[in-house]
Amino acid sequence: MTPIDRVNASLRRRYARERRFRRFGLGAVILGLSFVSMLFISIAGKGYGAFQQTFIELEVEFSEALLDPDGGRDRGILSRADYDGLVKAALRERFPEVTRRGDKRRLYRIASSGAGMQLRERVLADPGVIGTSARVWVSADDDIDMLFKGRIDRNLPEAERRVDDQTIAWVDRLREQGAIRTQFNRAFFTNGDSREPELAGIGGAIMGSLYTLMVTLALSFPIGVAAALYLEEFAPKNRWTDLIEVNINNLAAVPSIVFGLLGLAVFINFFGLPRSAPLVGGLVLTLMTLPTIIIASRAALKAVPPSIREAALGVGASKMQVVFHHVLPLAMPGMLTGTIIGMAQALGESAPLLMIGMVAFIVDIPGGPLDPSTVLPVQIFLWADSPERAFVERTSAAIMVLLGFLILMNLLAVILRKRLERRW
Amino acid sequence: MKKQIALAAALVAGAGAADAASRDYISIVGSSTVYPFATVVAERFGKSTAFKTPKIESTGSGGGLKLFCAGVGVEHPDITNSSRRIKQSEVDGCAKNGVAGIVEVKIGYDGIVVANSVKAPRFEVSRKDLFLALAARVPGSREGELMENPYQTWQEVNPALPAIKIEVLGPPPTSGTRDAFVELAMEGGCKKIDWIKAMKKQDKKAYKALCHTIREDGAFIEAGENDNLIVQKLESNPDALGIFGYSFLEQNADKVQGSVVDGVVPEFDAIAEGTYPVSRPLFFYVKKAHVGKIPGLEGYLEEFTSEKAWGDDGYLADKGMIPMPRAEREGFAKDVATLKNLEM
Numbered sequence: 001m002t003p004i005d006r007v008n009a010s011l012r013r014r015y016a017r018e019r020r021f022r023r024f025g026l027g028a029v030i031l032g033l034s035f036v037s038m039l040f041i042s043i044a045g046k047g048y049g050a051f052q053q054t055f056i057e058l059e060v061e062f063s064e065a066l067l068d069p070d071g072g073r074d075r076g077i078l079s080r081a082d083y084d085g086l087v088k089a090a091l092r093e094r095f096p097e098v099t100r101r102g103d104k105r106r107l108y109r110i111a112s113s114g115a116g117m118q119l120r121e122r123v124l125a126d127p128g129v130i131g132t133s134a135r136v137w138v139s140a141d142d143d144i145d146m147l148f149k150g151r152i153d154r155n156l157p158e159a160e161r162r163v164d165d166q167t168i169a170w171v172d173r174l175r176e177q178g179a180i181r182t183q184f185n186r187a188f189f190t191n192g193d194s195r196e197p198e199l200a201g202i203g204g205a206i207m208g209s210l211y212t213l214m215v216t217l218a219l220s221f222p223i224g225v226a227a228a229l230y231l232e233e234f235a236p237k238n239r240w241t242d243l244i245e246v247n248i249n250n251l252a253a254v255p256s257i258v259f260g261l262l263g264l265a266v267f268i269n270f271f272g273l274p275r276s277a278p279l280v281g282g283l284v285l286t287l288m289t290l291p292t293i294i295i296a297s298r299a300a301l302k303a304v305p306p307s308i309r310e311a312a313l314g315v316g317a318s319k320m321q322v323v324f325h326h327v328l329p330l331a332m333p334g335m336l337t338g339t340i341i342g343m344a345q346a347l348g349e350s351a352p353l354l355m356i357g358m359v360a361f362i363v364d365i366p367g368g369p370l371d372p373s374t375v376l377p378v379q380i381f382l383w384a385d386s387p388e389r390a391f392v393e394r395t396s397a398a399i400m401v402l403l404g405f406l407i408l409m410n411l412l413a414v415i416l417r418k419r420l421e422r423r424w
Numbered sequence: 425m426k427k428q429i430a431l432a433a434a435l436v437a438g439a440g441a442a443d444a445a446s447r448d449y450i451s452i453v454g455s456s457t458v459y460p461f462a463t464v465v466a467e468r469f470g471k472s473t474a475f476k477t478p479k480i481e482s483t484g485s486g487g488g489l490k491l492f493c494a495g496v497g498v499e500h501p502d503i504t505n506s507s508r509r510i511k512q513s514e515v516d517g518c519a520k521n522g523v524a525g526i527v528e529v530k531i532g533y534d535g536i537v538v539a540n541s542v543k544a545p546r547f548e549v550s551r552k553d554l555f556l557a558l559a560a561r562v563p564g565s566r567e568g569e570l571m572e573n574p575y576q577t578w579q580e581v582n583p584a585l586p587a588i589k590i591e592v593l594g595p596p597p598t599s600g601t602r603d604a605f606v607e608l609a610m611e612g613g614c615k616k617i618d619w620i621k622a623m624k625k626q627d628k629k630a631y632k633a634l635c636h637t638i639r640e641d642g643a644f645i646e647a648g649e650n651d652n653l654i655v656q657k658l659e660s661n662p663d664a665l666g667i668f669g670y671s672f673l674e675q676n677a678d679k680v681q682g683s684v685v686d687g688v689v690p691e692f693d694a695i696a697e698g699t700y701p702v703s704r705p706l707f708f709y710v711k712k713a714h715v716g717k718i719p720g721l722e723g724y725l726e727e728f729t730s731e732k733a734w735g736d737d738g739y740l741a742d743k744g745m746i747p748m749p750r751a752e753r754e755g756f757a758k759d760v761a762t763l764k765n766l767e768m
Contacts, residue, residue, distance in 0.1 A: 363477035
């Protein structure tokens with residue numbers, strides 16, 4: 001057998017092997033994509049409902065006798081008035097046939113416990129409404145919300161449902177009168193956390209994430225770039241710098257919870273910084289993202305061709321001028337990309353924040369990096385563990401928002417790289 | 425870049441300064457079982473008064489008491505929630521760090537249920553059955569003899585039970601629910617066997633090891649701290665049982681049903697009366713030294729101990745907490761009003 005015969009004989013097998021390998025590769029990609037799309041579909045399918053919220057219309061009489069008996073329009077008195085009483089009166093008016101005490105209590109539960117607060121906001125914004133009556137849309141209770149969105153099965157026996165037959169009859173009456181509807185859930189984006197699903201929002205968590213990331217960016221970008229510049233351009237190559245390099249690469253692979261423990265020991269116990277503050281969260285996440293940024297920045301610096309450095313040195317630039325006038329601007333796009341990816345990582349991180357007290361119930365929206373606050377992934381974690389049914393869709397909706405932010409950041413990184421990066 | 429570094433340094437310095445001053449919100453830590461109830465009170469308190477809403481961290485009972493006992497001062501929490509009573513060792517630890525005055529507040533009860541999917545028939549077990557099905561080692565054929573748990577189906581444990589595989593989803597050892605289940609259900613069933621009960625007097629350690637150790641051969645599945653997940657798994661597997669808090673049963677009554685334990689159905693009234701055997705008291709502890717220093721602390725205590733919160737028709741009962749009898753409530757409300765010191 002001549003060599004060419006041998007080649008020809010094995011040719012079919014070699015082609016088949018290649019085809020098989022391609023099919024496996026394609027199969028792997030399809031498998032991965034189908035898992036991702038399954039995840040997205042399941043989250044979107046559960047979560048889209050949370051962007052709509054059920055409201056009921058009430059004919060509210062802003063009685064002056066009840067709200068402001070003195071007529072002074074004093075803000076202190078107005079803010080302490082009995083607004084729940086207004087809601088109850090309006091509900092009684094809508095269903096005048098309900099007279100028994102127990103029935104009344106059930107009727108009052110149709111409206112959210114936050115309905116009174118919504119009326120209060122209205123009165124405080126415009127005290128002129130006192131003495132008049134107006135049609136007002138207030139949030140419905142979370143069980144009514146679930147019922148109206150069809151997430152509670154009406155066909156089940158009454159004992160197994162969260163909503164009893166009488167309440168369903170009331171809701172159906174409201175529906176016939178056009179006094180119940182869903183509308184865009186603005187509160188979901190503006191409110192802080194709440195134990196009432198209909199009032200709970202991610203506003204506080206978004207602000208917390210924002211402050212945390214601001215601290216992280218303000219610290220990790222300059223420190224990371226400075227470290228990369230020094231190691232790449234100025235540091236002598238010896239055993240020590242090798243050791244540092246190994247350590248940086250190692251740190252990038254350390255589980256993030258370890259940084260949380262470090263943060264607890266150093267920033268809170270030693271420096272006495274407050275628990276649950278975005279400042280501490282930012283410091284911890286800085287430690288976590290630094291290795292990523294340093295490694296990306298060093299790669300970007302390495303990619304700048306030595307000819308540029310040599311040319312600059314050749315016309316008499318100092319080392320400092322070479323670095324800051326030529327190398328750094330050329331490496332900046334790569335550094336920014338690395339930083340954005342590091343930030344996206346930090347945005348999705350929750351484990352290290354467990355240790356420093358950011359897993360907390362916080363209603364008030366934080367006003368600065370020292371106020372107690374939580375972050376988006378932690379908010380998701382907390383809601384996923386809440387017993388109320390309506391939190392299921394809110395959890396998924398919060399995941400959708402977080403995914404949206406992450407996609408946006410990663411897109412920005414891709415665009416930056418495409419637009420600014422130079423190839424030699 | 426210099427500016428940024430200077431800014432960061434200023435930020436850190438500013439943080440230190442702000443911390444040294446006072447705190448204008450209540451800081452609460454502790455049990456994840458009490459968390460859903462404490463958060464409701466905190467939210468109502470924050471919305472109905474001029475004070476800020478208290479911050480509540482869910483750290484677990486043990487973790488909460490550790491933080492609570494670390495010292496007196498604004499950097500330490502004011503209140504810790506607990507799903508068990510404080511231990512003498514913890515009181516001593518507290519005192520060593522200068523936390524001498526502690527007010528104990530019992531707030532109500534929590535039932536632990538064993539539940540399965542509504543698609544399957546309701547389970548009826550005794551605590552002894554639960555012990556035999558879930559313990560790592562069980563009594564053998566002769567008295568005093570122990571063997572590795574051989575039971576694979578419920579019928580092998582008790583001929584009256586159905587012939588389905590033993591498969592129980594429950595919380596991991598870090599959870600307070602697990603502690604309470606082990607103590608109330610497992611040990612409760614363990615004690616029903618006479619010679620084991622006798623063992624308690626002679627060798628308490630061996631008794632505890634026997635009664636408190638859950639089998640690890642796959643019949644008991646640790647499903648994580650997330651009770652919603654257990655409910656979902658029960659829904660997809662009608663043969664499995666799950667262990668979780670009563671509030672989750674109440675919210676998911678269309679998907680899961682509570683098993684009858686020792687002849688009692690886990691229902692609100694049965695737990696409140698104390699006839700349902702697997703229920704435990706919930707507490708919180710207040711640092712006396714902080715009362716009057718942290719704005720709103722008295723107001724929060726007042727809100728928590730008001731009838732509209734922890735009463736029979738209060739909003740905590742709506743969230744699944746089982747209220748105490750009226751006399752007990754009045755007693756604790758009085759203790760809180762007078763800030764009575766904890767007595768072990």
